Amino acid sequence: MIESLTLDQLRVLVTIAETGSFSAAGRKLYRVQSSISQAVAALEEVQGVRLFDRSGHRPTLTEIGRVLVDQARTVLVTARKFEAVAASAREGVEPELKLAIDPPIPSEPLIESIRALNSSFPDLPVTFSTEGFGGSLRRLRSKTADLAICVLLPTVPDDVVAFPLMRVRLQAVVARDHPLATLGRPAEREDLVPYVQLVLSDPVDPGRPNYGLAGDRLWRFVDLGRRLDFLLAGFGWCRMPMHLIQQPLTAGQLVPIEIAEDQTPAEGLTIYAAHLRERLPGRAGRWLLADLRTRLAGVNQE
Incomplete structure (x- = not known):
């Protein structure tokens, strides 16, 4: 019994x-x-x-x-x-810490912070999910995530408290055999329109505002890895985080292109750690926020 x-x-x-x-x-x-x-x-x-x-x-x-x-x-x-x-x-530690991560976030510093979190709070269940572009903010608002490591465009929403962690620089690139690779000058909008643009998209709300679009021939992707595969295969052009394309750039598989009057911030996208204003993180969440801010202070991914 x-x-x-x-x-x-x-x-x-x-x-x-x-x-x-x-x-x-x-x-x-x-x-x-x-x-x-x-x-x-x-x-x-x-x-x-x-x-x-x-x-x-x-x-x-x-x-x-x-x-x-x-x-x-x-x-x-x-x-x-x-x-x-x-x-x-x-002792004020949350029963579970749920994290949501946007696609452009570099893995290495995040891995180190989560490893340190596991050492400091070995009994804390941590739930980790990677999201399509915009998915982390949606998870915060649906209260299925406590903290988001994310990009917030165009501005930080009023219902969110966000701490800038680092910047990730983007570079417009094409495969070496793509017609834009031999353009020889900054690409105007008219140069880009005939070609497919490989776009990171929100799988739940593909109609939400997008930034940096140059035409109507859009192929939408949820994850950066698959988009990189199609980019290397020559199917289109896109802006990619530099930390993901350094090797194929060095190997000559990808060619950087310059875009005239490019609105993409030259200093790169700001990566934030964020939580809902009405849902303050517990002790472990605060510890992780502090660790990320300390670990990434002054770091830019190029």
């Missing part, structure tokens, strides 16, 4: 399996052997199974006993996690 099952009984069972005997388990748990035997007998009686074969010199786990030891370990880990999360909540 599950209501008669105790964590103490499971702890005794696992300790016997780990130490190899009832007496060794008693020494490890600072209990007399008779107490260990009583805990096992009670567990066997309540569950209606024989956990140990007592026919030999020392009791050995039965087949079902070995299976239940594994189950007991899982239950004990879950119970420890339960206690740890409750203790963290008492």
Whole structure:
């Protein structure tokens, strides 16, 4: 009967399996052997199974006993996690931290901050999702994300508190065999219109405002990796974060192009850490914000 099952009984069972005997388990748990035997007998009686074969010199786990030891370990880990999360909540740590990340964000500094977060808050469940362009803001507003690492265009919305973290410089590029690669001068709008522009788009709301569009031949992508594949294959032109195209630029697979009267900020896109104004982050969220701001202070991705 599950209501008669105790964590103490499971702890005794696992300790016997780990130490190899009832007496060794008693020494490890600072209990007399008779107490260990009583805990096992009670567990066997309540569950209606024989956990140990007592026919030999020392009791050995039965087949079902070995299976239940594994189950007991899982239950004990879950119970420890339960206690740890409750203790963290008492100290102001949120029960879960949900992050949403926009496509242009460089992975390396984010990975380092999340690794540090896991070290500082080892019992904190962290949920991580990468989004199409604009998806992180939507997740904040739907309250399915606590923090967003994102681009906010054209301005920071009134319902969001945002902290600038870094800038990511964009470069307009084409494949080396694309007609625009040999234009030899800054491309005017009339030069760009005949060709496909590879655009990062919001998969939920593709009609939302877009920036930097130069024509009607738009191929829309949710992720930067697939857009890069099509860019390298010569299907169109686009602006890409420099940290993603440095290698193909160096290898000559991509060619930079200059766009006349380009409205893209020369200093690059600003990357923000953001949360809803009405939903203040907990202790772990504040820690992550501070770590990101410290780690990325003055850093520009070029």
